[in-house]
Amino acid sequence: MTDKKIDKETGVETTGHNWDGIEELNNPLPRWWLWTLYACIVWAIGYTILYPAWPMISGATPGMLGYSTRANVANDITAHEAKNAALTADLVAADLPTLAPDDPLHRYAVARGASVFRAQCSQCHGSGAAGAKGYPNLLDDDWLWGGDVASIATTIDHGIRNDTDPDARWSQMPAFGDILSREEITSVVAYVGSLSAPAEDPGLADAGATVFSDNCAACHGDNAQGNRDMGAPDLTDAIWLYGGDTATLTETVTKARFGVMPAWGQRLTDADVAAVAVYVHGLGGGE
Amino acid sequence: MSTSPLYAPREPIFPRRVTGAFRRLKWWIMALTLGIYYLTPWIRWDRGPALPDQAVLVDLAHRRFYFFWIEIWPHEFYFVAGLLIMAGLGLFLFTSALGRVWCGYTCPQTVWTDLFILVERWIEGDRNARVRLHHAKWSVHKAWLRGVKWTVWLGIALATGGAWVFYFTDAPTLLGNLLTGSAHTAAYITIAILTATTFVFGGFMREQVCIYMCPWPRIQSAMMDPDTLTVAYRDWRGEPRGKGKANRSSGVPDLAHALHNGTDPVATKGDCIDCMACVNVCPMGIDIRDGQQMECITCALCIDACDDVMDRIGKPRGLIDYMALSDEPAERAGKPPRPIWQHILRTRTIIYTVMWAAIGVGLVYALFIRSEIELTVSPVRNPTYVVQSDGAVRNIYDVRLRNKSGDVRQFNLSLTADTPLQIDVEGADAALNVTVPADTTVMQRVYVTANPSDPAATTHSTSLRLWVEDMTTQSRASSATTFNGRVQ
Numbered sequence: 001m002t003d004k005k006i007d008k009e010t011g012v013e014t015t016g017h018n019w020d021g022i023e024e025l026n027n028p029l030p031r032w033w034l035w036t037l038y039a040c041i042v043w044a045i046g047y048t049i050l051y052p053a054w055p056m057i058s059g060a061t062p063g064m065l066g067y068s069t070r071a072n073v074a075n076d077i078t079a080h081e082a083k084n085a086a087l088t089a090d091l092v093a094a095d096l097p098t099l100a101p102d103d104p105l106h107r108y109a110v111a112r113g114a115s116v117f118r119a120q121c122s123q124c125h126g127s128g129a130a131g132a133k134g135y136p137n138l139l140d141d142d143w144l145w146g147g148d149v150a151s152i153a154t155t156i157d158h159g160i161r162n163d164t165d166p167d168a169r170w171s172q173m174p175a176f177g178d179i180l181s182r183e184e185i186t187s188v189v190a191y192v193g194s195l196s197a198p199a200e201d202p203g204l205a206d207a208g209a210t211v212f213s214d215n216c217a218a219c220h221g222d223n224a225q226g227n228r229d230m231g232a233p234d235l236t237d238a239i240w241l242y243g244g245d246t247a248t249l250t251e252t253v254t255k256a257r258f259g260v261m262p263a264w265g266q267r268l269t270d271a272d273v274a275a276v277a278v279y280v281h282g283l284g285g286g287e
Numbered sequence: 288m289s290t291s292p293l294y295a296p297r298e299p300i301f302p303r304r305v306t307g308a309f310r311r312l313k314w315w316i317m318a319l320t321l322g323i324y325y326l327t328p329w330i331r332w333d334r335g336p337a338l339p340d341q342a343v344l345v346d347l348a349h350r351r352f353y354f355f356w357i358e359i360w361p362h363e364f365y366f367v368a369g370l371l372i373m374a375g376l377g378l379f380l381f382t383s384a385l386g387r388v389w390c391g392y393t394c395p396q397t398v399w400t401d402l403f404i405l406v407e408r409w410i411e412g413d414r415n416a417r418v419r420l421h422h423a424k425w426s427v428h429k430a431w432l433r434g435v436k437w438t439v440w441l442g443i444a445l446a447t448g449g450a451w452v453f454y455f456t457d458a459p460t461l462l463g464n465l466l467t468g469s470a471h472t473a474a475y476i477t478i479a480i481l482t483a484t485t486f487v488f489g490g491f492m493r494e495q496v497c498i499y500m501c502p503w504p505r506i507q508s509a510m511m512d513p514d515t516l517t518v519a520y521r522d523w524r525g526e527p528r529g530k531g532k533a534n535r536s537s538g539v540p541d542l543a544h545a546l547h548n549g550t551d552p553v554a555t556k557g558d559c560i561d562c563m564a565c566v567n568v569c570p571m572g573i574d575i576r577d578g579q580q581m582e583c584i585t586c587a588l589c590i591d592a593c594d595d596v597m598d599r600i601g602k603p604r605g606l607i608d609y610m611a612l613s614d615e616p617a618e619r620a621g622k623p624p625r626p627i628w629q630h631i632l633r634t635r636t637i638i639y640t641v642m643w644a645a646i647g648v649g650l651v652y653a654l655f656i657r658s659e660i661e662l663t664v665s666p667v668r669n670p671t672y673v674v675q676s677d678g679a680v681r682n683i684y685d686v687r688l689r690n691k692s693g694d695v696r697q698f699n700l701s702l703t704a705d706t707p708l709q710i711d712v713e714g715a716d717a718a719l720n721v722t723v724p725a726d727t728t729v730m731q732r733v734y735v736t737a738n739p740s741d742p743a744a745t746t747h748s749t750s751l752r753l754w755v756e757d758m759t760t761q762s763r764a765s766s767a768t769t770f771n772g773r774v775q
Contacts, residue, residue, distance in 0.1 A: 028295035030499055032492075101714025102722045128669030139673040139683065237676035238739075282713055284673065284683060284734055 084108075088271045096149045096274060096281075106278065113279025116272045120264065129283050133242055134259055139284045142239040144231045145169050147287035151228075153277035157265035160231065165263030171230040176215065177254035184211045189249045192216075195224050195236045196244065297495060299421060300572035302404055303414035303564075307591025317398050325446065328453030332356075335693040337725045345455050351726075357654065358691065362663075369650045373643055380639035382510040384631045385609075386517035390503065391586035396488060396496050399447070400570065403440055403489040410436045414567055440490045441482070448481030494571045498582055508581070513613040514630050518585045520576045520607050523619045525559030528576070558602045565589035565607055575607055660698065661689040662755045664733075664766040671771045678739035680773045686733045686766075688755060690723040697758040698723050700733060704751035706743045708770060709736045720758065735770055746772040 005014045007025055017024040048054060051063040062068075081088070087108050099106045118127060124135045131137035136144060145155050158167040176185060190201055191208025199205040213222065219232040226234035233241060242248055242257060265273055280286075330342035332355055339346065344353040352359040352367075359366055381388050390397060411417050411432050423429055452474045453461060464470035465478075488496050497504060511517065559576070566574050568589060571582045575589045593607040614624035667683040675681055690696050700719045702710045712719045713732035723729045735751065737743035749770040756763045 026293065028293055030495055031294040031296045032495065033499065034294045106714075126669070128667065130670035130673070137670075137673065139670070139681075140675055142676045234676065238674055238678035239676050282732065284681065284713065284732065 088269075091274050092270045094274070096153060096278060099149075099278065101282075109275045109278035110282055112272070113275035113277070116268065116276050117279055120268065121276065124261075129280070134257070136241060137239070138280050140239055141285045141287075142234065142237055143285065143287070144226075144228065144233055144241075146228050147281075147285055149277055149281040149286065152280050152286075153273060155261070156268075156276055156280075157263065157273050159263035159265075160261040161258060162260055162263055164266060168263055169231060171219070171232065172258065173219070173232075173256040175254065175256040180211065180215065180253075184208075185250060185253050188212050188216065189246055189253060192224070192235050192249055192253075193244065193246060196238055298572060300494065300570065301414045301417045301421070301567075302570045302588075303567040303592075304408060305568040305588050305592045305595070307588075307594060309587035309591050313392060313401065313586065313588075316392050317401055320393060320395075320398055321402070325450045328450065328458040334358075337693045339457060341457055343454060344457075347455060360689070360691070363657075366650060366653070369646055369653075373646050373650075376639055376643040376646070378507070379510055380636055380643060382507045383512060383515055383633075383639065384636050385585075386511055386515050387504065387507050387583070387585045390497065390507070390584035394503075394584075396501070397570075397584060397586065399443075399485060399489040400493050402443060403493075404570065406439050406443070407436055410439070437490070440486055444482040444485035444489070445478070447485045448478040451481050452477050494582065497571070497584060504581060504584075512635070514611050514633055516609045516611050516627065516630050517579065518575060518583060518587055518590060518607065519579065519610050519612075520559075520565075521605070521610070521618065522557075522576065522578075525557040525576065525606050527557055528559035528561040529556050530560055530562075558597070558606050560596070560600060562596055564592040564596050568592040658762060658764055659691045659760070660696070660755060660757045660762060660764050661691070662753065662764055662766050663687045663689075664753050664768045666768055666771075672773055674773060675736070678744075679736050680739075680744040681734050681736045682770050684733045684735065684753065684768060686731045686753060686755075687728050688721060688723050688731055689728045690725060690757075693725050694759070695722060695724050697721070699756045699758055700731075701754045701756070702735060702751050703754065704743070704749065704770070706746075706749060707738070707741045708743055708749070708751060709738075710734070710753075711736065737770065737772065743770050744772050745774065747774050748772075 005016055005023070006012070007014050007023060010025060012025045012027060014023040015026045048061075049063070050065045051067050052060050053063060054061040087105065090105050091109055091112075094105060094109075099109070117125075117129070121129075125131050125138055126135075129138040136142075141147070143151070145151060145160070155169060158165045158169060160169045161171070162168045176188075180188070187204050187208035188211040189208065190199065190204040191206075191212050193199070194202070194205040194208075212220075212224065217224070219230050220226055220235055221232070224235040226232045240248075241259075242252055264276070268276070327343050328341065331340050332342035332353075333340055334353070338358075339353065341353065342355050344351075346353065350361045378389060407417065411420055420429060420432065449465070452465075456474075461470060461474065465474065492500075565576070566572075566589075568591070569575070570586060570588070571584060573580055573582045575583065587609070590607050590609070594604040597604050597606055609627075610618075610624060611630045613630075618624055663686070665685045665687075667685060671682070673681045673683065686700070688698050690698070697720045700710065700712050700715070700721065702708060710719065711734040712721060713734070715721050715731075721729065721731055733753065737749075743749040749772065750767065751770055752765050752767050754763055754765045
């Protein structure tokens with residue numbers, strides 16, 4: 001023990017390691033600290049055996065306990081649905097138009113509908129339900145096929161102009177490019193534009209009125225306020241699905257429009273359809 | 288070349304029983320702190336039928352914290368933040384004035400270790416008996432004593448872990464569930480973990496926790512200054528230490544004694560008789576005569592031990608004492624130290640006290656101006672506005688209405704603005720009343736509409752204020768927000 005080196009300043013033994021005159025003191029760690037380290041290593045080995053751990057070519061070692069976060073989520077969802085079974089049944093059986101807003105079932109429907117909407121509907125209608133060109137804004141008071149909760153539920157259930165559901169809402173606007181002359185289209189566009197904004201060329205718009213009553217009024221109505229039985233839009237209000245400028249209106253009249261919505265009744269449960277209907281009805285435009 | 292091993296085993300410590308003023312103070316603090324900890328969950332506090340009747344309850348499931356008459360919602364977490372800041376400033380204050388007084392008197396690690404050592408002494412005897420037992424070979428007697436000690440420790444540990452979970456749910460119900468085995472798994476796991484940590488930390492780790500695991504000692508040592516009162520040894524009075532005559536005045540050396548001990552017969556002895564009382568009572572296993580050191584938790588037990596010895600050998604007390612570093616030069620020169628209050632009342636401690644009190648007053652003030660109803664308004668910005676079929680411009684707001692009372696209330700919504708704006712409430716009646724259940728937040732969609740001819744419809748941003756009125760108490764709350772017009 002004669003060759004023990006003691007640091008003069010601190011009186012602590014050094015390890016004998018010396019770097020440019022700086023010596024390393026040996027303040028030994030407690031031994032339990034070392035055992036804790038070993039225990040952690042043993043724990044880690046056991047953990048990688050029991051739980052999914054080592055990456056392999058395709059996937060990872062599954063672990064002996066068969067633990068899977070994916071399976072856990074599935075279990076959680078199943079358990080959640082089982083817990084809500086009574087509410088779900090009530091929602092399917094409920095008469096939606098008479099469901100009071102402060103009814104707990106209504107609150108449940110809004111919450112459930114919101115999550116379904118974000119997952120299934122927001123791709124076209126937007127996460128805020130404000131729509132986009134060709135995809136209706138669900139926040140306003142303008143409805144193509146009806147804005148009461150029953151009509152909304154029917155629209156969601158069967159969809160619009162799809163081939164998969166025979167009960168889908170259906171109508172088809174002719175492409176007037178093949179029917180009307182270029183001048184007639186120009187005049188009817190001017191007339192339609194003048195219904196919601198001051199006419200730029202009153203004479204042209206007056207000529208268009210005749211074209212309108214001969215060709216368009218059958219669906220859009222004599223007063224151009226639309227027809228919900230056919231999903232024909234109101235052309236007199238401030239809202240345009242595709243756009244109210246001359247170029248867009250000309251395109252619409254010439255080539256027609258054919259907006260399609262899937263029949264969600266084929267993909268969602270009855271409760272989900274009812275929930276989304278209640279949610280959409282409560283976004284601000286519900287009638 | 289041989290060096291000491293890189294890992295050192297723990298040196299067992301056998302603190303001796305000690306009596307005195309500081310020991311008595313520590314018993315009282317132990318009784319008080321443990322009493323508060325174990326009994327608080329059992330205090331009842333009537334809050335009406337809709338709310339729990341436990342005085343102190345952290346209701347994680349329902350996102351509420353109850354403290355006697357105070358109920359804290361998650362959005363009022365700033366109260367907790369304020370309390371934590373006060374706790375931090377309190378630590379600064381006490382550490383700068385009295386050193387590691389938290390460690391020595393009130394830290395749970397110290398309190399529970401003290402309790403465990405007390406149990407140890409009751410069962411195995413005082414220091415000498417425990418040292419003997421430690422070195423004795425395993426026998427039925429030793430196994431019996433160890434078994435009893437560990438069982439009592441485990442009982443205390445179980446009570447400690449058990450008391451913790453009672454803070455988080457109704458205590459009597461949980462106790463029943465725990466006993467019948469029907470409590471939540473989380474309760475059992477929490478109790479198991481806290482029982483294990485209490486048992487191990489209090490029984491076996493003890494000073495190792497303070498030296499190697501706890502960050503407080505290092506942080507606190509940064510807050511001390513030369514005026515801080517801390518436990519220290521007056522080496523100028525005590526040294527040279529040693530047994531035997533310490534007569535500085537007679538001038539007659541005790542030659543026989545010096546010869547017998549092989550010491551310098553001419554050197555006078557200090558007051559320290561090297562009886563090791565201060566070392567034997569130390570729960571950290573250190574020698575305070577080596578000066579201030581990292582391990583010292585300033586529990587002051589060595590002061591009690593030394594004072595006792597000084598009394599017996601007829602010397603003045605205070606060889607080991609609370610003192611400040613700044614007094615050392617004066618004391619070495621034979622002058623009296625400055626009075627205690629001058630060490631405690633300093634600019635630094637006064638600033639800490641003022642800051643601590645200011646936050647406390649602010650929190651109390653905030654507590655009293657809280658209203659029973661509240662609303663928060665988040666304007667929907669997806670989209671920023673909606674055009675209605677008649678050209679009117681509408682903004683949507685998600686309004687959270689909070690009813691903190693214990694009854695169902697009708698909340699009436701209205702708005703004030705400098706320009707014409709209409710308010711509508713989704714699903715509400717014509718009077719714009721919304722039913723909010725007791726102790727609940729309801730999320731309500733609110734619409735504000737500007738007619739096409741109104742200025743707000745074409746203005747980029749218009750200020751408005753949404754109001755909520757409790758129809759029962761007529762108390763009101765409001766929140767300012769903005770309306771976005773259609774600007775092209």
